[in-house]
Amino acid sequence: MAAxxxxxxxxxxxxxxxxxxxxxxxxxxxNGWVQTRRDHGxxxxxxxxxxxxxxxxxxxxxxxxxxxxxxxxxxxxxxLSCRGVVRERPAEAVNPRLSTGEVEVMAERVTVIxxxxxxxxxxxxxxxxxxxxxxxxxxxxxxxxxxxxxxxLRSRVTRxxxxxxxxxGFLEIETPILTKSTPEGARDFVVPSRLQPGKFYAxxxxxxxFKQLLxxxxxxxxxxxxxxxxxxxxxxxxxxxxTQIDLEMSFVDPEDVMSLMDEMFxxxxxxxxxxELYRPFPRLTWRQAMExxxxxxxxxxxxxxxxxxSGLYRDSEFRVFRxxxxxxxxxxxxRVQGLRSPSRRELDELVEEAHRLGAQGLVWMVxxxxxxRSPAAKFLSAQEVEGTLRESGLGEGEVLVLAAGGEExxxxxxxxxxxxxxxxxxxxxxxxxxxxxxxxxxxxxxxEEKRYKSxxxxxxxxxxxxxxxxxxxPSQVTSESYDLVLNGVELGGGSIRIHDAELQAxxxxxxxxxxxxxxxxFGFLLEAFQYGPPPHGGIAFGLDRLVMIxxxxxSIREVIAFPKTQSGTDPLTGAPDAIYPEQLxxxxxxxx
RNA sequence: GGAGCCGUGGUGUAGUCAGGUUAACACGCCGGCCUGUCAAGCCGGAGAUCGCGGGUUCAAAUCCCGUCGGUUCCGCCA
Numbered sequence: 001m002a003a004x005x006x007x008x009x010x011x012x013x014x015x016x017x018x019x020x021x022x023x024x025x026x027x028x029x030x031n032g033w034v035q036t037r038r039d040h041g042x043x044x045x046x047x048x049x050x051x052x053x054x055x056x057x058x059x060x061x062x063x064x065x066x067x068x069x070x071x072x073x074x075x076x077x078x079x080l081s082c083r084g085v086v087r088e089r090p091a092e093a094v095n096p097r098l099s100t101g102e103v104e105v106m107a108e109r110v111t112v113i114x115x116x117x118x119x120x121x122x123x124x125x126x127x128x129x130x131x132x133x134x135x136x137x138x139x140x141x142x143x144x145x146x147x148x149x150x151x152x153l154r155s156r157v158t159r160x161x162x163x164x165x166x167x168x169g170f171l172e173i174e175t176p177i178l179t180k181s182t183p184e185g186a187r188d189f190v191v192p193s194r195l196q197p198g199k200f201y202a203x204x205x206x207x208x209x210f211k212q213l214l215x216x217x218x219x220x221x222x223x224x225x226x227x228x229x230x231x232x233x234x235x236x237x238x239x240x241x242x243t244q245i246d247l248e249m250s251f252v253d254p255e256d257v258m259s260l261m262d263e264m265f266x267x268x269x270x271x272x273x274x275x276e277l278y279r280p281f282p283r284l285t286w287r288q289a290m291e292x293x294x295x296x297x298x299x300x301x302x303x304x305x306x307x308x309x310s311g312l313y314r315d316s317e318f319r320v321f322r323x324x325x326x327x328x329x330x331x332x333x334x335r336v337q338g339l340r341s342p343s344r345r346e347l348d349e350l351v352e353e354a355h356r357l358g359a360q361g362l363v364w365m366v367x368x369x370x371x372x373r374s375p376a377a378k379f380l381s382a383q384e385v386e387g388t389l390r391e392s393g394l395g396e397g398e399v400l401v402l403a404a405g406g407e408e409x410x411x412x413x414x415x416x417x418x419x420x421x422x423x424x425x426x427x428x429x430x431x432x433x434x435x436x437x438x439x440x441x442x443x444x445x446x447x448e449e450k451r452y453k454s455x456x457x458x459x460x461x462x463x464x465x466x467x468x469x470x471x472x473x474p475s476q477v478t479s480e481s482y483d484l485v486l487n488g489v490e491l492g493g494g495s496i497r498i499h500d501a502e503l504q505a506x507x508x509x510x511x512x513x514x515x516x517x518x519x520x521x522f523g524f525l526l527e528a529f530q531y532g533p534p535p536h537g538g539i540a541f542g543l544d545r546l547v548m549i550x551x552x553x554x555s556i557r558e559v560i561a562f563p564k565t566q567s568g569t570d571p572l573t574g575a576p577d578a579i580y581p582e583q584l585x586x587x588x589x590x591x592x
Numbered sequence: 593g594g595a596g597c598c599g600u601g602g603u604g605u606a607g608u609c610a611g612g613u614u615a616a617c618a619c620g621c622c623g624g625c626c627u628g629u630c631a632a633g634c635c636g637g638a639g640a641u642c643g644c645g646g647g648u649u650c651a652a653a654u655c656c657c658g659u660c661g662g663u664u665c666c667g668c669c670a
Contacts, residue, residue, distance in 0.1 A: 042627030093628055118621060121603050128604065131662055186669050232669040493670065566663065
């Protein structure tokens with residue numbers, strides 16, 4: 001065996017997936033895993049896999065008796081070192097489905113570096129495998145191309161984010177993982193302190209306060225690919241620990257942040273996916289988004305904008321409409337796209353879906369010539385029919401859906417848009433649709449606690465024009481905030497922060513925090529703000545969700561190397577787990 | 593906390609609604625044959641107390657109750 005030093009295997013000279021026709025005649029050494037073995041009795045074919053791809057290794061006894069005999073004992077997922085000569089495949093044996101399909105390696109020597117047990121599932125593309133099994137053997141799951149490619153993509157995304165931001169003067173600075181619990185927001189993960197018995201660190205929900213301190217410190221532009229922790233229930237797009245592209249800038253307004261982020265995503269999609277996006281990304285105020293899409297994270301790709309038809313039915317004989325209007329409600333709806341001359345069944349399904357979404361009811365109207373087919377038809381005047389046709393722009397056989405009620409109708413219609421898009425639209429007009437949503441309300445009324453809560457966080461700056469009525473009418477106050485939505489998924493959001501102590505105090509008062517409480521909770525930040533805080537603002541994006549969309553996946557688990565199950569466990573390591581009584585003792589903890 | 597779907601050899605599924613004799617199929621695995629395959633092929637073989645517990649019944653993978661795990665959604669979460 002031609003080993004060197006203490007090794008009993010030969011180091012590779014090339015990667016499997018890189019071999020091409022031009023390499024014919026070259027002697028190479030490959031290191032990798034056996035993807036498959038095809039034994040023809042005489043000749044044995046091995047597909048050898050490494051991070052770059054797969055190449056066929058031919059073990060022919062006439063070429064090398066030794067290689068052939070070692071290959072006989074080889075099985076799937078064995079780790080090999082193969083020395084051989086690259087040669088062009090015979091024309092009829094070319095495999096167009098492999099990037100290396102025009103060549104093969106004639107093995108001179110095959111060394112088994114390590115055998116492998118038969119894997120619990122097949123390491124192959126597109127196989128459905130039980131989620132628990134996949135996670136328990138994640139290192140095997142990660143050998144499969146989909147997952148491997150997703151992580152390669154993820155690495156390229158973070159590299160390009162770093163590349164872009166550092167080229168724009170941002171400094172990458174780490175912030176603590178062991179930190180202080182902050183009120184508001186999600187439930188904290190908590191870590192007991194040994195040195196301070198009875199006291200606890202909290203894991204950060206985001207680096208929010210630290211990045212603001214970095215602005216006070218004068219770093220001007222900060223970013224971090226930051227791990228964040230929130231102890232809430234999991235979803236397909238939510239893990240207890242997740243990663244944000246987090247950044248903050250000094251001396252900026254919302255425009256600066258948004259236009260720079262436009263540039264960043266254009267750069268990212270160009271470099272990583274080769275997709276050209278158009279700048280600037282469209283923007284909607286929160287109010288506009290709610291009005292036209294019924295949600296603060298619209299997907300405009302489907303069209304079907306919501307319109308207000310209230311004016312048409314002021315004096316309608318149709319009681320559902322008239323009585324809704326009489327109590328201050330509205331009639332809103334949209335033209336369903338992709339559905340023409342529907343069956344009664346399809347219409348019933350729309351109504352059913354609306355009920356599922358919490359609607360009292362749904363009225364459909366189908367254009368038939370100059371007339372409307374609808375459960376409400378016999379109550380509608382000629383004028384109302386004519387107006388409906390005109391204002392909706394309904395084509396022959398097309399469907400208008402209308403719902404009557406208060407603002408909650410928007411939510412129903414939004415859900416119904418999604419339903420119609422899934423049901424009747426096969427392909428979107430564009431693959432990627434970015435939208436900025438701006439001017440969110442600063443406060444939300446919390447009905448349970450009977451108080452205002454921050455929509456974003458307590459340091460978000462109110463819009464300038466709202467300063468005069470901050471206290472008088474908090475629910476009408478908008479903020480200098482912005483969310484970026486991609487294909488109906490909230491990618492991230494941010495705001496310009498308050499840098500004025502007096503204004504901050506006013507906001508705290510509205511949130512029901514007196515000076516003392518504010519000092520207790522955020523004292524260190526407020527104190528820092530007494531030493532010359534610059535105007536500043538920033539934003540944070542969910543990296544997992546971004547990569548999920550870029551990779552075309554349905555769950556962020558598919559773009560995270562070692563994710564957790566919905567119940568927050570890791571079947572691979574067995575976390576979370578009990579700890580020894582001694583450990584509890586050291587921490588002065590006792591199970592309840 | 594609530595609702596839906598899923599759980600059957602190593603893997604993926606059929607069988608469950610309408611209970612009935614050896615639980616079927618594909619892949620994988622093991623052995624044999626085979627010198628151009630690449631989802632290799634052909635022949636043979638092993639491998640499942642049907643997630644777990646209880647109940648109904650002459651009889652339960654199948655019906656009922658409970659429980660555990662996975663997953664999706666609501667609540668929660670920016």
